[in-house]
Amino acid sequence: MSNLSGNLVALQTIVRREIVRIMRIWTQTLIPPAITMTLYFVIFGKLIGSRIGNIQGEFSYMQYIVPGLVMMSIITNSYGNISSSFFGAKFQRSVEEMLVSPMSNWVILLGYVTGAVTRGLVVGFLVLLIALFFTHLQIAHIVVTLLSVLFGATIFSLAGFVNAIYAKKFDDIALVPTFVLTPLTYLGGVFYSVNMLSEPWQAISRINPILYMVNAFRFGVLGISDVHIGVAFGVMLLFVIALSWVALNLLKRGVGLRS
C-alpha cells in the first residue's frame, strides 16, 4: 500500500471518529449553541433590536446581527471541538495510537481540523435555521458565504489545535476562549458596525481577525461589509497559512506529545 493511500485511509479514520464523537455527545456539541443563539435572537434581535431601527440602510438590527451570530457559533464551536477532543486524546493518552502509527503529521492535523470544521458548519447551519424563525434572509453571494464560513472555521480549528498541544490541564483549554476568543468575538463587529466607532477604536478593531470573518460572512449574506472583501480573504488566508505552519511544526517537534 502506498503512503498516500495509507494516509487517506488514516485521514478517513480520524474524520469518521471525530464525527462519531460529535454525534455521540450531541447534547453537548450541537444543542447548547443552538439554545444560546436563540436567546441572542430573542433578546438582542427581537426585544432590543426592534427599538434600534435599521442599520446601514434597509437591514433591520435582527438581520444585521444574524451573520455575526452565525459566524460566532461557527468559530467558538470549531475551536471548542478541536481543543477538547485533541486535549482529551492527550489526557487519556489515546493520542499515542496515532503517534506510534505510520501516518504523517499533516494527516493528524487535517483529520482533526476537518472534524472541527464539520461541527462548526453543522452548528452554523442550525443557528441559521433558527434565525429564519425570527427574520427573513436572502443570501447575496453564495460563494463568498461558503468560503467565509470555511475559512472562519478552519482558522479557529487550527488555533484550537495549537492550544490543545500546549495545554497541560483542562483549565488551559478554557483560558483562551474566556480571555481571548470571547472578547475578540464581541469586539469583532458581531453586534455593531465598526464604522460606528470613533478613532482610535476603529483602527484597533481592524487588528482583530474576527472582524474580517464576520464582515466577509455578512457580505456573503447581506451584501454589506465594513472592510474590503479582498482584504478580508487575504487576512483569513494569511491566518490559515501561519497557523497551519505553526501546528505542523509543533507536531514535527513533538511539543507536548513526545518526550
Added chain:
Amino acid sequence: MSPSPALVVENLRKTYGNGVQALKGIHLTVQPGDFFALLGPNGAGKSTLIGILSSLVNSTEGDARIFGVSVNKQRNEAMKLIGLVPQEINFNQFEKPFDICVNEAGFYGIPRKIAAERAEKYLKELRLWEKAQDQARMLSGGMKRRLMIARAMMNEPRLLILDEPTAGVDIEIRRSMWQFISGINAAGTTVILTTHYLEEAEQLCRNIAIIDHGTIVENTSMKLLLSKLDVETFVFDVNNMPERLPNLPGITFRRIDDHTLEAEMPRTQAMNALFDALTTHGITVISMRNKTNRLEELFVRLVENGRQETGRQDSKEKVA
C-alpha cells in the same frame, strides 16, 4: 544474504530535559523470530527504550533499526513493522473495543473491511468478542490489557513489543495471554517482552537483556543465564520444628515459622544428606517446593552487582 535482525540498537542515549540520563549508550540486537525478555527494575530505562523504538520518545544520540529500517531516518516505514502494547492503558475509554481496533488499523492505512475482519479475529482470540460493543471503560483490568494486545495486532506487526502486558492481571488470564503471545511468536512474529513477573520471562523467552541505570548489565540466552545459577532454595512444609536446626556443611537452614523450613544449597550437592539430617533431627517433611523462580534470584544478583560496580566507578570519579 542473511535477513536483517528484528532490532538493532546502536549507542542509544536519552537525556531528559531535567538532566536525567535514562539511557547511557546501549547496544542491543534481537534476531527475527526471537522471544526476547527485557528486564530491569523500575526506572531502569526499559520504557524509555520502548518509547524510542515506537517514536514516542526522541533519542538524544544513536539510532535503532527495525528489520533494517531506521527509526530516526524512516520513522513511518519503521512504525509499520511494530505493534506496541504500552504499560499504561491508553485507549479512549468511551469508545467500543471493536471501534478501537478498527480505528487502530485505519491509522496504519488498513481498509475498513479488512480492519473489521481482523478486529473480530483478534477480539475472539483474546476472548473479548462478547464485549466488543460495550464501552471500553466497562471492561475489567484484565480485559483492558487484552484489548491493548488485540489492538497491537491490528497491523499484524513483524515486531511486537509488550511493556508489562500482564501487570495486575490474575494468573488464569495471564496464562491465557502467554498462550496467545506464544502462538503469535510461533507463527513468526518477533516478541520483546518487559515484565516484573520473572517467572513469565523464564517460561516464555529464549533470550534476555537486563537493563539497570540506563545500561545493559546482561545480554545472553535464557539457558546460559540460568546455568550461572549455582544455588537453589527449597521450602519444606514440616509437621514439627526442632529447637536446634540441622548443621550441614554447604547447606543453610532457615526457620520461617513453626511449620516452614528453608534450605539453601549448591545445585551440585546431592540431597540425600539433607534428608538424612532432617530425619536425624526428627523432622517430618509433608511437602517440598522451590522457593522462587531461578531467574528472580539471578536478576537480583545481577542488578545488585551492577549497582556495586556503578558505585565503585562513581566513587573513583569523585576521588579523581
